[in-house]
Amino acid sequence: MSGRWLDEIKWTDDGLVPVIAQEAGSGKVLMFAWMNRESLQLTAEKHEAVYWSRSRGRLWHKGEESGHVQKVHDIRLDCDNDVILLTVEQRGSIACHTGRHSCFYKRFENDNWVEVEPVLKDPEEIYK
């Protein structure tokens, strides 16, 4: 894929860049994932988040199974050209595979991780 804007990114040795997805409006940080060159290009073209699944070793169009697509409003790059920040509209209000709004639902309290956000939908319902 062509694109000087893609060349400007400092990819990891694995050809990836870390990506933060933040919700438009609420400002909530929903999730963190990775993209490769192709997935970032697709994200820019489709205006929908396409990540690179490291565990599955393939492109991952967010919501492809769950329907919880992320419509992309804004793409930012940081000072060091090595982190991406997306502003997204989260279809279904569920970004996390556990059925929660955000993946960051464990809060540090008294040397413990405490779950502080509710499951909005049973994952078995989401991924049936």
Added chain:
Amino acid sequence: MSGRWLDEIKWTDDGLVPVIAQEAGSGKVLMFAWMNRESLQLTAEKHEAVYWSRSRGRLWHKGEESGHVQKVHDIRLDCDNDVILLTVEQRGSIACHTGRHSCFYKRFENDNWVEVEPVLKDPEEIYK
């Protein structure tokens, strides 16, 4: 360092975990960095962000040179136990070494990265 809460984190092979710093109140994502076990422990103890500088190979108490300390209000862990989200109060309103509020000041527009946030203070003034 002891701490079952630290053992629960899935550290990278290099013993690190990615960290997102979000501003309390504004909800702005300010920066992205890494922590090792010791820096996360220190962050929890001091209630101030202590990162691991990969470029310098040492602990990096954010603001140690610039004075732009991050007071930590909240520490979150994600569903996969491999990403940390901090809610911070940013001393001096400057998180970025370029003198900007946030590190994410380049916006994707028409296949270009466009700087859309002002420098609040000359870095030469900050790091003199």
